[in-house]
Amino acid sequence: MTAALDIKGLAKTYGDNVAVDHVHLTVPQGSFYGLVGQNGAGKTTTLSMAVGLLRPDAGTASIFGADVWADPAKAKQLVGVLPDGMALPERLTGREMLTYLGLLRGLSKDVVAERAGELLSVLELDGAEKTLVIEYSTGMRKKIGLATALLHAPRLLVLDEPFEAVDPVSAATIKGILREFVAGGGSIVLSSHVMALVEQLCDHVGVIDKGRVAAAGTLDEVRGAATLEDRFVELVGAATTATKGLSWL
Amino acid sequence: MTLVQMKVAILRHAIKGPQGATMSSAGVLGALLAAGTIYLAFLGGDWLAAAYAVWMLGWIIGPVFSGGDETLRPEFFAPLGLRQHRLAAGLLASAFVGVAPVVSLVALGGLVVAGAREGVVGALVALPAMVLQLAVFVLLSKVTVGLLGVALGSRVGAIGAGVINGVILAFLGQSWVFAVAFGQGGQIPEFVRYLPSGWGLLAVRGDYLALAAMAVLVVLLLAAWAALLARRTGRDRPSTRGRRPMRPATARQAVVAKELRTWTRDLVRNHLLTFALAYGVFFAGTPLVVGIPDMLPLAGPVFIAMAAAMTANSYGTDGTAHWLTLMTPGASDARGRQLAWLVTVGPVGVVVTVAFTMITGGPWPVILAVTPALLGGGAGLVLLVSVYGLVPGIDPRNRGGNPLRTSEDDGTQTGMAYLMLLLVACAAAPAMTAALLFGWWGVPVGVVTGVLWYWWFGLLAERRLTTKGPELLQLMRTGRRPGSGTSAFAMPKMSKPREAVVMVCVTLGAIPLIPQGVVAMVMTAEGQLRHSWFLATYMPPGLRWPTAVVMMLVGLAMYVTGFRLWHQAKKQAAHKAQEA
Structure with a gap:
């Protein structure tokens, strides 16, 4: 079976700084894949290259067999993306933005209207019908971002830090939607540095450290007998810093 | 004081970076203007007052286009819980650090010259007058930015500010009209003397009330600025609501x-x-x-x-x-x-x-x-x-x-x-x-x-x-x-004199090319003679077309020179980058 996302040797260097060093990752169809790593480990850079938002120095990425760089139209039709910290069309309301994007994706007017209404109500954004996106809170931005990713019924979701700065209630809503998406046959890749969350949601894990894959496989393969957090600390070798106290406290 | 140190540190980093070139060329240009202003102080009459009026206008209008000096943003300090007037005072002190304030202070040195012409007392009065006058300039600039910020918080304000800016700039672009209207040159209208920009000059000429007036103005502006900062750091901007449904289909x-x-x-x-x-x-x-x-x-x-x-x-x-x-x-x-x-x-x-x-x-x-x-x-x-x-x-x-x-x-x-x-x-x-x-x-x-x-x-x-x-x-x-x-x-790296040539060529090349060249030709063709400042229209018949053509060639040559030097420097920079 073709992988939902197949990353082969992606690499990116900024000046002397190797951000991503020939990463190989395979996300099987129907899996819920968690990508973990410290801040600056290269998660965002890898995912950006995998979906076609950043041109890699080397390597390829394909979504259900469609090469992201050689056949972008097909690949991008199959994927929904939620990048971290990017702007949106800020002067539109949530519904207007979904309408705009749905039409850009080539959906018909009626389909867009129906899906936008459903997404807004499921994500509990329909109360803010007259609010422009620029005035949204961080949690609302994540939710509307997720809505834009889901709108065109993709088969793969690539989510960069979807739970960062999201309140627990919204997080529960998002988790529910994501689980349902996987149950319905979809595949998800999400990046996070919250181990507990990845352990709770995902069935596959990839650990990225200093631009390389430190471990990858099913959740049980990677964590073994330990918790994911212990295993992660062991892999990235940062055990010593946790025991250093602060001298004035 | 801490704020001043912060700004000095930031500027020190900036000078080393790519902005350094821009800053030093701005400094050179400013120094020339300041020297010119001081020269006017020797002339007597209202020339100096007029020059200071232009400086003041520069301080007010400058930030409208550049967005103002935002090296230290008030938002940075919001979490510190400083009292508004303390924050304003601190930011004001830091606002005096920079190229523009130093250059303006040099220009205000003209007050010392003007004072010395009156006598020893005049020269002594000039010192506090200089400082107060600079404070007036800087604060006017800050208050303008603050007011614009408030104005742009509402649609009416945004449009109003747009109209005002447009009018001011159009008047500046057409200043020859006013020169003509205010009595055929040479005469500077008397009101210029009584603008806040002229108060320093009034003081050194013996009108000590002007000194007090400046002090009062500084206090008032400071209070206004502090109030504006309070609005800004605790801002909650309303905006327009989406009302019309979106109806496109493709x-x-x-x-x-x-x-x-x-x-x-x-x-x-x-x-x-x-x-x-x-x-x-x-x-x-x-x-x-x-x-x-x-x-x-x-x-x-x-x-x-x-x-x-x-x-x-x-x-x-x-x-x-x-x-x-x-x-x-x-x-x-x-x-x-x-x-x-x-x-x-x-x-x-x-x-x-x-x-x-x-x-x-x-x-x-x-x-x-x-x-x-x-x-x-x-x-x-x-x-x-x-x-x-x-x-x-x-x-x-x-x-x-x-x-x-x-x-x-x-x-x-x-x-x-x-x-x-x-x-x-x-x-x-x-x-x-x-x-x-x-x-x-x-x-x-x-x-x-x-x-x-x-x-x-x-x-x-x-x-x-x-x-x-x-x-x-x-x-x-x-x-x-x-x-x-x-x-x-962005400016590539090049030697200072070269950079000056490029700046002059690129910024001023349009004047000979478009108004003095193309427009003058149109006017000559249509027989509109002795027209405002279009040189060619004042020439004897045989020289009108050649003048306009020469002007166009001068303008084109300036652009070509400017862009060629620029391009060369860029190529060199790229070459160096490749070698490194």
Whole structure:
């Protein structure tokens, strides 16, 4: 079976700084894949290259067999993306933005209207019908971002830090939607540095450290007998810093 | 005091960086102006007062375009819980650190000269007068930025501020009119002496009340600024609400709908368009003061060109929202934006053009030829310049309390606006030439070139977006151009004298080329002689055309020299980068 996302040797260097060093990752169809790593480990850079938002120095990425760089139209039709910290069309309301994007994706007017209404109500954004996106809170931005990713019924979701700065209630809503998406046959890749969350949601894990894959496989393969957090600390070798106290406290 | 140290540290880093070149060239230019001002102090009369009035105007208007000195943003200090007036005092102290204040202080040294002419007491009074006068300048500047920030929080304010800025700038551009109106030169109107900028001079000439008045003004301005800072750091800006449902049915219509909503809802865009309109109308209307209606038909074309210049960084101002365009290939984003620009600027431009030309009753062929060429050129170039020379903007939600500051690199953005004016003028040149030579035949030429620019520039922009889309996003995300290091418009490294030559050539080349060359030719052709400051129209008959041609050649030569030196330096820099 073709992988939902197949990353082969992606690499990116900024000046002397190797951000991503020939990463190989395979996300099987129907899996819920968690990508973990410290801040600056290269998660965002890898995912950006995998979906076609950043041109890699080397390597390829394909979504259900469609090469992201050689056949972008097909690949991008199959994927929904939620990048971290990017702007949106800020002067539109949530519904207007979904309408705009749905039409850009080539959906018909009626389909867009129906899906936008459903997404807004499921994500509990329909109360803010007259609010422009620029005035949204961080949690609302994540939710509307997720809505834009889901709108065109993709088969793969690539989510960069979807739970960062999201309140627990919204997080529960998002988790529910994501689980349902996987149950319905979809595949998800999400990046996070919250181990507990990845352990709770995902069935596959990839650990990225200093631009390389430190471990990858099913959740049980990677964590073994330990918790994911212990295993992660062991892999990235940062055990010593946790025991250093602060001298004035 | 800590704030002062912070600013000194930031400036020290800046001097080492790429901004250092800009700062030192600004410093040199400022020093020359300051020296000129001090020289005026030896002349006596009201010259010095007039010069200080210009300095004050510079302090007030400068930040309107550059977004003001934001090295230390008030928001940085919001969590510290400082009392408002302490924060204002601290920021004021730090505002005195920098190139502009030092240069202004040197210029205010003219007060010492003026004082010394009165006697020892005058010279002594000059010292506190200098400091107070500088405080007045700096505070006026800060209060202007603050007021604009408040104004741009509401639609009425944004539009009002746009009108005021447009009027001021149009008056400056047409200052010859006022020179003529206020009694044929040589005489400086008396009121200049009593402007706040002249109070220092009044003080050193023995009117000590002016010293006290300045102190009171400083206290008042400080209080006003503190109040404005309080609003800014605790800001909660209301904005327009979406009311109309979105009705488009295709991808391109959707882009147009999104853009039009952004045009009407983004107060900064409201402000820029109003500015362009006010500038066009007042630029064309000002000569009426001295009874010259001939410039009225220019209102529409000037508005269109100015609107293009103000909106050139279309993709840059939207920031990283560009990722959505990348994820939806084939959705013709560039074409949609072109159409939206045309819908926004076109109708107003056409109405203004037709209405103002009807007042003077012509010259119809030229105006009707130029307008479509400008509109098509504008709608094409706005996109083209934005993708080829993208100046990375600040994402709209991260802009802080100063909404005019849409980019960290406002020097480059200003350069882009000037370049855009020049390019749009070039786009209209064929139509204008045809209309001047063949009358009504110019109109079809204008329409055809307009359509051509619209189609061709849009096509180029769209191709560039397809091939370089990810690089553009990368640039917006990091503010750095992948590979080559700096933006196409940023100054490459070169020696100081060379840099000065480039600056002078590029900034002043337009004067001989356009007004003294092209416009003077038009006037000569139409037999309008002894016209304001167009040199060629004052020449004896045999020399009129040669003068205008020489002027054009001088202007062109200045541009060629400037750009060649620039290009050479860039090549050298690129070469060095490759070797390293």
